[in-house]
Amino acid sequence: MAHISHASHPEVIKRLKRAEGHLRSVVQMMEDGRACLDLAQQLQAIEKAVAAAKRTLIHDHVDHCLAQAAAGAPEQSRAALAEFRDITKYL
Structure with missing residues (x-):
């Protein structure tokens, strides 16, 4: 099916850009020798942000x-349902 921009796309883009900046700061934290606990906490926050954007x-x-x-129409319905089955693999 063709790509369609959905109402949520601007919000998802905003979340992903925020996560991207957060990830850059974690890389800097690693380069600065920050504690592994701090790094793990920040990586968990990034992971949750990306998962929320995906969801x-x-x-x-x-x-x-x-x-x-x-x-x-029936043909469009079958195609849409096939795509539905495909995308739910990522939930």
């Missing part, structure tokens, strides 16, 4: 995909 993106897409499947 938001997938949930928004699933909502759109299901609406499209319900409203579309």
Whole structure:
């Protein structure tokens, strides 16, 4: 299916850019010799931020995909449901 920009994309982009900056600062912390506990805590925060961004993106897409499947012709519905099955692997 073609790429469609969803309402959540600006928020997901903002979250990912924030996580990207956070990741850069953790790399700097490592280069500065910070304690492993501090690094692990910061990496956990980055991991949670990326997971939340992914979850938001997938949930928004699933909502759109299901609406499209319900409203579309049988062929479009089958394609939308196939894509739904594919994207749910990443939840």
